[in-house]
Amino acid sequence: MIQTKLPRSKPEEQNVSPKSVLDFINALETEELEVHSFILLRHGHVIAEGTWAPYDEEDPHILNSLSKSFTSTAIGLAVEEGKLSVDDAVISFFPEYMTEEIKKNMADLKVRHLLSMSTGHDEDTTPYLRKSEDWVKEFFSIPIVHEPGTHFLYNTGATYILSAILTKVTGMKLLDYLEPRLFEPLGMSDITTTTCPKGIHFGGSGMRVKIEDIAKFGLLYLQKGIWEGKQIIPEHWVEEATSKQISNGDDENNDWAQGYGYQFWRCRYGAFRGDGAFGQYCIVMPEQESVVAVTAGVMDMGDILSLVWTHLLPGMSSTSEGYQSDLEHKLASLSYKAPKVLTASQNSDKWTGKQFEAQPNDSEITSFSFNFLEEKGECMFSDSEGEHKFQFGYGEWITSDFTIAGQKVSAAASGTWRNRNTFELTLRLLGTPFCDTWTCNFINGAVRINVSRNIWTVPGLSDMALMPALVGHFV
DSSP states (O other), X not given: OOOXXXXXXXXXXXXXXXXXHHHHHHHXXXXXXXXXXXXXXXXTEEEEEEEOBTOOTTSOEEOGGGHHHHHHHHHHHHHHTTSOOTTSBGGGGOGGGOOHHHHHHHTTOBHXXXXXXXXXXXXXXXXXXXXXXXXXXXHHHSOOOSOTTSOOOOOHHHHHHHHHHHHHHHSSOHHHHHIIIIIHHHTOOOOBOOBOTTSOBOSSSOOEEOHHHHHHHHHHHHTTTEETTEESSOHHHHHHHHSOOBOOOOOTTOTTSSOBOSXXXXXXXXXXXXXXXXXXXXXXXXXXXXXXXXXXOOSOHHHHHHHIIIIIHHHTTOOOSSOHHHHHHHHHTOBOOOOOOOBOOTXXXXXXXOOEEBOOOTTOOOEEEEEEOSSEEEEEEEETTEEEEEEEESSSOEEEEEEETTEEEEEEEEEEEEXXXXXXXXXXETTSSOEEEEEEEEETTEXXXXXXXXXXXXXXXXXXXXXXXXXXXXX
């Protein structure tokens, strides 16, 4: 695959105020919003981009529900190829599951209802699917209580069924289908996803994509499906998918109440977006010919969106001189500082190499030990799969790849002694929204480890289980 980079330009060259971008970044930091990367596009050019170390713009980041917009795109392409239509009955694709009860329950459910989150369910079906070994069969058993097409309910399970339908009619999994049709033409690479127990790509969540590839995806939709002169996505699909297909509220000041399309949200100011939990964004502003891509780890996603409207949007219609060098300096220095080394511990040698047996815990760790070496430290732990370890710095980040709770992770870690018996270890789980703080209290020949996470997670979303926060203690 040929990896293509988007053209670069300066804000002023695209009639954007560099001060507005600088104000946006400063506001993110002032409000302590944990943004990992962002890209601002105008007129097809990257005019500002930043990644906060230790995050890396070349590392794919979990999209959470922003994955849904890619699934919608795949369905649009399959419709254009004649593989299905949005008015097909969902049960028509899965005759092997049909019973009289299922036929009655699902009789009026069409593909367009899955796309527009109007299936008629009264709760998200995802938690039920995740308890089953056969997600399609489980979906069909969940009662539909509203007439499909009349009731909006955000339902990640509906997107999974779209992925299952795509696999059924094309014989290809979601990402395999998109590879020659979307990823290759746009030069997108290293994209992965999670699957159900039967190997069908989740569709509603689970994808990992690089920040620039998110921006490319938004630009493709801004250009009505055209890429380098070629119609990649049908223009009519772009229009349908990003238009209001169903009402989801009537609050004119709420970006989650402007209408919902086919796995895209309508926004204020004539914009639309794909988004994912904890601040993953692909915001398209047609009136400004602009795209904003963001990866993050925040609890209130609306905070980021508000700053886009407050700072970036006005900057599209005004220019200011004298701020370009300030902006460039700011973008070059973005980072999350490693914890400051507060003190050394006279007891560190006492705890180095000592093995602690673990009490029962969610991550199924059986034992722990630490090496508090002079220039960097190591944490070693064991579980049913064997021994694992990661390194941590003092006043700097050290990145390690390791496995915990059966999941492969990459973490930038740094630690400091809070006092002679308390060591605080910070792990930034790269490519995810998560940042964990381990407070290790050494006392009486034992250690108690309490773990806090920057965001609390949502039951039923597969991405949220990627790295469980350790809760409890190990002695």
